[in-house]
Amino acid sequence: MTPRLPWDRPDRRLVNVAWASAVALLAIGALLAGQTELGYRSQAQRQAEVQADILAASVSAALAFDDRTAMREYLDALRVNRRLAAAAIYDASGQAVVVFHRSGAAAPPTHIDVLSSRFSHRHVTVTRPVAEQGQRLGAVYLETLPEPWTTVLARHASLALLTVLAFLLLGVVTAAASQLQARARLLAEANDRLREEMAARGTAEEALRQSQKMEALGQLTGGIAHDFNNLLQVVHGAFELIRRKADDTAKVAAWAQNGIAAAERGASLTRQLLAFSRSQKLELRPFVVADLIGEMRELLVRTLGPDIKLSVELEEGQALVMSDRTQLELAVLNLAINARDAMPAGGGLTLRTGLHSQPPGDPVLEAGEYVELSVADTGEGMSRQVVERAFDPFFTTKGIGKGTGLGLSQVYGVARQAGGAAQIDSEPGRGTVVRLLLRRSTAAAELAPARGERPPILAPAAGRTILVVDDEAPVRVLAGETLELLGYRVLQAESGAAALALLEREVPDVMLFDYAMPDMNGAELAGLVRARLPDAPIIFASGHADTAAVEAALGGQPTILRKPFNMETLARTIAELLS
């Protein structure tokens, strides 16, 4: 994996800029040095020229009247200038009249033809005219000693020092930048590793949640199966009675009502089971905890069994928390199962919701408003050691095969996810209270799906044809008869192929497809039908857990009837489609 360094390039650009400015600095330095040198030279030349001019003016009369003694005196006066190497005075014909040079310095030329002034080899040579009122009398010659290297160096030392310092600084900057870059690379790599680990951990957590769910489901199954048996017993008994005494219409109606009520309870139980088993991602949404507990009441009663008395005390302020609804339901269920297992001889379970105001200073909880959900049992309680480890994953006091030790860790996870904490109060023999503190949310609650029955909108059924496709004959026949009872004409097909054959002959007004069928499922069938009849109204009946998967398979927003459905729901759905 290439380490991503978002500031790698600008960083390098900075270093480049630093180098560019160093080079510019060097260039400017060289320029300045050159300018200084040129300035110095012209100044040195100028100085020598001025001195030569002064000499020329002084010696003009002496030269005019050939007074060598006077000229010699003038030249000797120049000796005090230690920087002077040689000097000479020439007559109008260019012939040297008086010369002077220091030992070690070259003698001035004995004859000069042209005047000149130049700086070469660190010294100045100047010849200037001697003239008086336009009358050329001769010339003077001056030569300075070569400038010592130390002076030259001293002149450029500050600039050189600055340049060296600039490069030193640049070196430091570059080194620091490369060090930073190396560190950034290490950081990026560490970040990548961390990200991979987080992804792996996410996957593991997903798996953990799923296994927690499955464990809870396993725990539920025993109790639910028993309940289901009882419900089936009621339904079965009702039909038995109806078959034997079909003529007693008054009693038949009452028995049928009993049977329907039992079936509805069973439906509500399976709905909740399906909701749990759905493999879905965490969805944090605001909801009212009290409502959730109220809705779970039925399931909890079934889970706890007849020996445990459930009491529920709910806060009425509609306090919201931000959490995953299913996960919190699962947590409550886990706590109920734990409580049930802690009370083999029966007892009481109290579910309570309330508000909790947390003052600042707690190591775990931030200060603020919380919704407290407590689950208290009258069971055997836990020892201190067990309480301390109770939230650890895979810690269990239950026998092999009875629990994975994931239940309470799931409870703890939910509480933390909702920005809160979970606490256990327990002592052996004094029962257990598990408190979930969930951070109160100020977001608006998600609108719960309307539970009230909508008034049926019934379009006239007469003359309308419905095609029912289901591979299971009892379900298909029941649906067909129900629809006929409502006044529709019903066509039936036991497979997708049969349905397509039937469609060759007749086009129905509405089609009701079972989703899960062998060979060709409802979605595939719908695809083929829609290829011919793009606007055909199709209803899907599905007992499948995952609505999202069905929706994804069907595309768009298909009309779905969740199995088991009652007659009224079927009638309303079809009527709505027809109108």
Added chain:
Amino acid sequence: MALAAVLAETSQASAGEASLELAVKATYLYKLAPFVNWPPEAYASAAAPLVICVQGADPFGQVLDRAVSGQVVGSHPVTVKRLPRIDAESGCHIAYLAGGPAQSQTQALQAVDGQPVLTVTDEARGGGARGIVHLLLAGGKVRFSIDARQAEAGGVTISSKLLALAVAVKR
């Protein structure tokens, strides 16, 4: 005979020295000019010549003409006038007073007294007259003394450079 030969030699040698001395003096006449300032009215115009007068018996002859030929002082070309006698109207800037039958050195001096004329007398010519510049021999070289007071009286200014070179300055 021998004496005559010696005399002849001596006279030849002294004649050579004398001619060199004269040549030097001839150049001195115009070389003095750049170191001297005349009042503006001494020149008729900016391009008016600087006149060197030789009063009386001219000792230089062609030597002076050759020396002066082409010389310019400031904007003034140098010319030579030979006059038996000079006065304020002679238009001389520099006057070499040799003296002659028409006018002695002293008379000539008096004639231009108080005028802007740089009078030059020569020790070699004899006579007691002394102009502003008095040429003389010192250490085998032609040198001069200067009478600054006389120069000032005539309105002629002499450069300090020249004064510094003089063997004597009368103030």
